Amino acid sequence: MANHVRQQVREAVADLLTGLATTGNNVFQSNLLPIENNKLPALIVKTTTENIDALSVNFDPILERSLEILVSIVAKANTDIDDVLDGSIKEVEQALNASIEANTLNGLVKEIVLTDIDIEMNATSEKPIGQALLTFKASYYTQASVPDVSI
Amino acid sequence: MAFTEDFDDFINQDTPGFVSISILGNPPVSALFDKNYQTTFDVEGSRPVLHISETNLGAATRNTPIVIGGVSYRIGTVESDGTGMVLINLLED
Numbered sequence: 001m002a003n004h005v006r007q008q009v010r011e012a013v014a015d016l017l018t019g020l021a022t023t024g025n026n027v028f029q030s031n032l033l034p035i036e037n038n039k040l041p042a043l044i045v046k047t048t049t050e051n052i053d054a055l056s057v058n059f060d061p062i063l064e065r066s067l068e069i070l071v072s073i074v075a076k077a078n079t080d081i082d083d084v085l086d087g088s089i090k091e092v093e094q095a096l097n098a099s100i101e102a103n104t105l106n107g108l109v110k111e112i113v114l115t116d117i118d119i120e121m122n123a124t125s126e127k128p129i130g131q132a133l134l135t136f137k138a139s140y141y142t143q144a145s146v147p148d149v150s151i
Numbered sequence: 152m153a154f155t156e157d158f159d160d161f162i163n164q165d166t167p168g169f170v171s172i173s174i175l176g177n178p179p180v181s182a183l184f185d186k187n188y189q190t191t192f193d194v195e196g197s198r199p200v201l202h203i204s205e206t207n208l209g210a211a212t213r214n215t216p217i218v219i220g221g222v223s224y225r226i227g228t229v230e231s232d233g234t235g236m237v238l239i240n241l242l243e244d
Contacts, residue, residue: 031193034193035193035194035195036195037194037196040194042194044193072192074192074193074194076194076196078242078244120192122191122192123227123228123240123242124189124191124198124240125189125191125194125197125198126186126197126198126199126242126243127196127242127243128242129191129192129194129196130192
């Protein structure tokens with residue numbers, strides 16, 4: 001039995017964003033421990049809230065699902081940290097919209113749409129640190145009894 | 152009668168974190184250095200700070216370089232506590 005589609009989505013997004021120019025292989029999923037300094041700049045991919053609507057009232061309905069994907073870009077730099085974050089945002093957006101295959105994670109979802117970008121910076125660390133938080137919504141469908149297969 | 156603290160009573164070689172540093176090429180002065188672990192935005196880091204008297208800080212301001220323990224820093228913010236002591240947030244070069 002496959003993993004839940006939401007897990008498949010998270011892993012597919014992380015795979016797609018691995019190897020970008022700014023963040024390279026520093027891509028983490030739902031990390032519990034803080035990122036080490038030698039792994040920066042980095043991307044952190046999380047799947048969080050999921051809104052679900054049943055498309056019918058019968059037993060085992062088709063579920064319309066909207067999954068929130070958070071992509072956090074974190075970087076430390078003495079100068080121009082906003083440029084580092086903006087450059088990485090560009091790479092993430094381009095990667096997820098490079099093709100229909102990328103935007104649908106090879107058919108796993110119907111589409112992925114960017115809904116929000118939030119930037120925060122902090123200078124109380126040994127170097128200025130910044131975070132860009134990108135919120136995406138992924139739409140997909142499953143049968144209620146088969147949450148591991150996108151239809 | 153005014154009460155004047157002698158900061159050297161609190162900042163000396165017996166005080167944890169004591170450092171003797173030269174600022175802007177002036178003779179070494181006494182200060183307390185602290186570098187606690189902290190996390191920000193899910194990232195590991197530290198917060199290097201210097202406790203020093205305003206007198207010993209002299210003309211140093213934001214971006215003034217300071218070397219502590221062989222590590223190069225520059226002054227980020229200078230927070231005065233109103234008693235003649237300041238807390239300096241340091242940024243690592």
